[in-house]
Amino acid sequence: MTKFDPRALRDAFGSFMTGVTVVTACTPDGMAIGFTANSFTSVSLDPPMLLVCPGKFLSTFEAFSCCQHFAVNILAEDQQDISNTFARRGEDRFASVAHTRNHRGVPLIEGALASFSCIRRQCLPAGDHAILLGEVEEFQHGDGRGLGYFRGHYFSLGLERSALDPGAKVVTCGVILEIGGRVLLEKTDKGFRPPQVNLKDHSLLRQSLIDGMARHGISVKLGPAYSVFDHGGNRTHCAYFLATGSMNAAPENLHGIGLQELAGLDYASPAIAQMMTRYMHEQRTGDFSLYLGSTDRGDVHKFALGD
Structure with missing residues (x-):
């Protein structure tokens, strides 16, 4: 069997853009359990079927592989915190998350974009995961936008689209x-x-930015929007994105700055200084956020970067 670098393979799998779900069930004694998953697929309309892939590393793997009923909750764009809660170990996840129970007693996440209550039909071994195949008994869904996941980043199409101001001159x-x-x-x-x-x-904002960076000799893969703000006086709209990439030949005016040195630099504007100071702190903690507003005031929306 061909051996791959696990990290490289995981990064390659991460190139597929997905939504984010929380899969829920109950143990035989009625305790609510759940985990975050982006390995969700609709399978069939007739009969209505779907699948999810619980990992064998889960503390609740045995319970999910044997459960007779489970639910899949597709998270809305403002439910990053819920995703993070169910991705962590060692806590009562449902204590801090609003939920109801379906007629089988399986938890359903309140505010989810859609929820599917399922009867377990098969659980097949699949390497370090299993394939849990369910038949949909009932479902509910609402309007809104879902939470996305791409290359280890959460993203929200709603927030990123709101970052584009069609009235701005530049x-x-x-x-x-x-x-x-x-x-x-x-x-x-x-x-x-x-x-x-x-x-x-x-x-074509994203592609134009990628092309513009390429003209400077920088090859980038864009992550989520990180800071979006308006300069009201000159109707300039600013959008900065987290990115990964490489550089061929560095232009003379581009400099690599150590993370600890960011706080002591003179920046082109107070807004950029605040953004880079925030980035310095958030890079250290891994707790990233999206700023939306103006140069004077705005709101911070938390998101997280994957391993």
């Missing part, structure tokens, strides 16, 4: 990019800033 887009453990920054007459481009066509 959209400034940039990347917060670490290469070799150093953050890549551009040195300008006004101070340091992330590499960025100015766009007038908002429709």
Whole structure:
């Protein structure tokens, strides 16, 4: 059998963009159990069937592999905290998460975009996971946008679309990019800033940013939006994205800055200084967030990066 680098294979699998679900069930004595999964697939309309893939590393694996009934809850874009709760070990996950019970007693997550109550039909071994195949007994769904997952990042199409201001004269887009453990920054007459481009066509923002970085010799893969704000006076709309990538030949004005050095730099604007200070702290803790607002005030929306 061919041997692969597990991390590289996991990264390759992560290239598939998915939603996020919480799978729930009960133990034989009635205790609610659940885990976060993005390995969810609709299988059939007639009969209505779906599958999920619990990992054998789960403390509740035996209970899920033997359960007669389970539910799959598709999380909404504002339910990152619920996803993180059910991805962690060693706590009463349901104590902090609003939920109801279906007619089988299986927990259903309140506010989920959709929930499917299932009868277990098969549980097949599949390497370090199992394939849990269920027939849908009942379901419910509502309007809204789902929580997404791509390359180890949560993302929200709703939040990212709200980041695009069609009334802005210019959209400034940039990347917060670490290469070799150093953050890549551009040195300008006004101070340091992330590499960025100015766009007038908002429709292909991500691809235009990727192309703009390539012209600077930087190959990037964009992650989620990290900071989005308006300069009201000149109607400039700024959007900065977390990114991974590589650099061929560095232009003279681009510098790799150590994480601990970010706080002491002179930046091109107070808004960029605040953004980079926030990034420095969040990179250390791994607890990332998306800022939406103006240069003066705004809201922070928490999300997390995968391992």
